[in-house]
Amino acid sequence: MQLRTENATQTVAWGKKLGHLLQAQDLLLLDGDLGAGKTTFTQGLAQGLGITRPIKSPTFTLIREYQMGRIPLYHMDMYRLEDSSPEELGLSEYFAGDGVVVMEWSQFVADFLPAQYLRIQITRLAQADEQRQLTFQAQGQRYQELVASLRK
Ligand code: ADP
Ligand code: MG
Numbered sequence: 001m002q003l004r005t006e007n008a009t010q011t012v013a014w015g016k017k018l019g020h021l022l023q024a025q026d027l028l029l030l031d032g033d034l035g036a037g038k039t040t041f042t043q044g045l046a047q048g049l050g051i052t053r054p055i056k057s058p059t060f061t062l063i064r065e066y067q068m069g070r071i072p073l074y075h076m077d078m079y080r081l082e083d084s085s086p087e088e089l090g091l092s093e094y095f096a097g098d099g100v101v102v103m104e105w106s107q108f109v110a111d112f113l114p115a116q117y118l119r120i121q122i123t124r125l126a127q128a129d130e131q132r133q134l135t136f137q138a139q140g141q142r143y144q145e146l147v148a149s150l151r152k
Helices: 008-021 038-048 091-095 106-112 141-151
Strands: 002-005 027-031 063-066 073-077 100-104 117-124 132-139
Touching: 002 008, 008 038, 008 132, 008 141, 027 038, 027 106, 038 073, 038 100, 038 117, 091 106, 100 106, 117 141, 132 141
Parallel strands: 027 100, 027 117, 073 100
Antiparallel strands: 002 132, 063 073, 117 132
């Protein structure tokens, strides 16, 4: 599925809609260049999960945990993985845990990802423009159903 947003508010709104549908152990991979809107989309996901705190980029902390919503949100950014290993971070425990994992820059831990996930690619349509294209790619039945619900 592909959709287009005209500004950050619309991207947040789609994130919120998806956030309403999420359940524990869901895994979302967010792809896109710096400034594409991955963290902005996550802000919407958080709202949909009932998290009222603002989402800060986990660039240096790698993982930020939000426990105050309907279910926990584990927001990850693997860009600066560098010295830590996926094992040290406890990635597999998060994947099998009590909350939703949303991961930016998942290509840095590609070998450690489960087989099923929803990948969301965010691309700028024109420089200096606020238009973005969101492309949803579902791996596995759970995520196909999730995307089908999102379209409704
Ligand atoms: P990333 O996490 O991908 O590096 P951010 O979400 O931190 O990107 O930043 C995206 C920036 O682009 C924000 O300042 C946001 O307000 C702006 N922006 C402009 N238009 C859009 C849009 N359509 N969707 C998402 N963000 C947008
Ligand atoms: Mg970000």
